[in-house]
Amino acid sequence: MSGNSEPRKYKNSVLNWIEFRLPIISYFEKEYGDYPMPKNCNYFWSFGALATITLVTMIVSGIFLAMNYTPHTDMAFDSVERIMRDVNYGWLLRYIHSNGAAFFFIIVYIHIVRGMYYGSYKYPRELNWILGVFIYLLMMATSFLGYTLPWGQMSYWGATVITNLFSAIPFIGEGLKTWLLGDYTVGNATLNRFFALHYVLPFVIFGVVGLHVAAVHVHGSNNPTGIDIKSKNDTVKFFPYMLIKDTIAVCVFGVLISAVIFFGPNLMAEVDNYIPADPLVTPAHIVPNWYLAPFYAILRAVPDKLGGVALMFGAIAILFILPWLDTSKVRSCNFRPMYKWFMMLFFVNFFVLGYVGMLPAEGLYLLIARIGLVYYFGFFLIITPFIGWIEKPKTLPASISDVYLGGGKDLPSAVTQKEIH
Amino acid sequence: MAGNHDNKRRDFLQLSTITIGAVGTAAFIWPFLKSMNPAEDTIALGTTEVDVSQIDEGQSITVKWRGKPVFIRKRTIEEIEEAKTVNISDLKDPEADVDRVKKDEWLVLVGVCTHLGCVPLGQKLTDSKGEYNGWYCPCHGSHYDTSGRIRKGPAPENLAVPPYTFLNDTTIKIG
Numbered sequence: 001m002s003g004n005s006e007p008r009k010y011k012n013s014v015l016n017w018i019e020f021r022l023p024i025i026s027y028f029e030k031e032y033g034d035y036p037m038p039k040n041c042n043y044f045w046s047f048g049a050l051a052t053i054t055l056v057t058m059i060v061s062g063i064f065l066a067m068n069y070t071p072h073t074d075m076a077f078d079s080v081e082r083i084m085r086d087v088n089y090g091w092l093l094r095y096i097h098s099n100g101a102a103f104f105f106i107i108v109y110i111h112i113v114r115g116m117y118y119g120s121y122k123y124p125r126e127l128n129w130i131l132g133v134f135i136y137l138l139m140m141a142t143s144f145l146g147y148t149l150p151w152g153q154m155s156y157w158g159a160t161v162i163t164n165l166f167s168a169i170p171f172i173g174e175g176l177k178t179w180l181l182g183d184y185t186v187g188n189a190t191l192n193r194f195f196a197l198h199y200v201l202p203f204v205i206f207g208v209v210g211l212h213v214a215a216v217h218v219h220g221s222n223n224p225t226g227i228d229i230k231s232k233n234d235t236v237k238f239f240p241y242m243l244i245k246d247t248i249a250v251c252v253f254g255v256l257i258s259a260v261i262f263f264g265p266n267l268m269a270e271v272d273n274y275i276p277a278d279p280l281v282t283p284a285h286i287v288p289n290w291y292l293a294p295f296y297a298i299l300r301a302v303p304d305k306l307g308g309v310a311l312m313f314g315a316i317a318i319l320f321i322l323p324w325l326d327t328s329k330v331r332s333c334n335f336r337p338m339y340k341w342f343m344m345l346f347f348v349n350f351f352v353l354g355y356v357g358m359l360p361a362e363g364l365y366l367l368i369a370r371i372g373l374v375y376y377f378g379f380f381l382i383i384t385p386f387i388g389w390i391e392k393p394k395t396l397p398a399s400i401s402d403v404y405l406g407g408g409k410d411l412p413s414a415v416t417q418k419e420i421h
Numbered sequence: 422m423a424g425n426h427d428n429k430r431r432d433f434l435q436l437s438t439i440t441i442g443a444v445g446t447a448a449f450i451w452p453f454l455k456s457m458n459p460a461e462d463t464i465a466l467g468t469t470e471v472d473v474s475q476i477d478e479g480q481s482i483t484v485k486w487r488g489k490p491v492f493i494r495k496r497t498i499e500e501i502e503e504a505k506t507v508n509i510s511d512l513k514d515p516e517a518d519v520d521r522v523k524k525d526e527w528l529v530l531v532g533v534c535t536h537l538g539c540v541p542l543g544q545k546l547t548d549s550k551g552e553y554n555g556w557y558c559p560c561h562g563s564h565y566d567t568s569g570r571i572r573k574g575p576a577p578e579n580l581a582v583p584p585y586t587f588l589n590d591t592t593i594k595i596g
Contacts, residue, residue, distance in 0.1 A: 160539070178459060179457055180457070182459055183487075184459065187488050189459070308575070
């Protein structure tokens, strides 16, 4: 019988039965068990795992919220209040979901900072970087759609302002806007489709995350030195070493997000969103969510409608071509004495842009936003290509293991690693 | 030669198959895309009739048309004068006041800022009317004058004038 000829790779016969028909067991063993991680990876490398776990948390809490939410302009606001007051643990589900979104962006921003500082976007991981930027774009779209659903004043006017961005496009803008809204203004048709899209996009994100992870596993993870893995001595297996390390990161993250969920659930919320949407009254001060604020600052820094919209989308689009703007062969900023500081300044600048993006666009704030805008684009289009040509990088270590053998204070850990192998 | 002839037939078959497939796919996608445009009942809500007999000079009312606020202001003599005496070539979106009203005292506007769609302030007597005595958009700081024309700020165009007619002296039909 053919059953007798099935290979016996595992002790468990059920696993063998599955493996013979769908080699998924060996796939997971290879990608999440034996997968070699550079042994010098620091805790910045835990943020990919954190992001994945947060995505799953968002999808699960979202599905349970959807069971009690009503996507209708007359009922949406009340259904959210009902979730908060009457649905069992509804308040917890909603606070997990709303704060989870904010923490998702914190994690992803740190993940992006890691990728930029250590040059993870460079050859041969460019496609991986592009997939990552694509995930970031999808996240922004999803969070914007989700923010509309409670149908408060900020939901309504945020949706109005953002969909009006499309009307800046010459000729087709107005028609495109009406098509997106399904009405002449943000209305019931809009709320319905936003809910449908908000439900489906996270699963799209999940799919792209799968590609993102698969892509990084092809050439292996980058590491703080930015140099390639030379031998087995440079690595440790994902299981158990990195799994344990990531688990510790998850525990610390869990403490932080729980502290916010239970003790300051509205710290990152806008009070105006607890006022039901009113199409005839605009709040005096419309604020985007903080994680979108840097781009909002860029939009408002330009005194021209089309120009502002173009630069705002351009600020995101430019991330896609970063791997080709960087002319340096050295990945890690640890070995790039000049670029390192411009990179740090870029992170600070992004933070400052976000800060002024949440304040009124006038006077000093407007001036700061304009300077920030110039540095944002200057960093990508001028500094990044030119530094690569003029900078003299520090000498790279011969291998990842060398870092441990050379540095006196790291020696004990190098010994430990040797014992393991 | 026969092979060459065959290849040409094959190319033709391939091209025509791809073309038919593409046309079919586009035809299939079209209803889905079209379904996202405003539905018939949404379009049908396109007209609103307003009784304006209760509005005094200098007052404004806001009515809803196609889900948007429409401002109806009965302008004072000074406001009309202000709107008419502006040098048109100085305007960002040059338009004479006479082209924006049907009767001098009645100004009818779509109350949606042409920048990013906020509702400008200036309808209530206590509101800030901006530097040009018309409307002021609090979102990104656009100032409109007594004819609803953009005078200062990021908005690219004047406040839109909706299609409307006077059914009689005190009733306006918008849409």
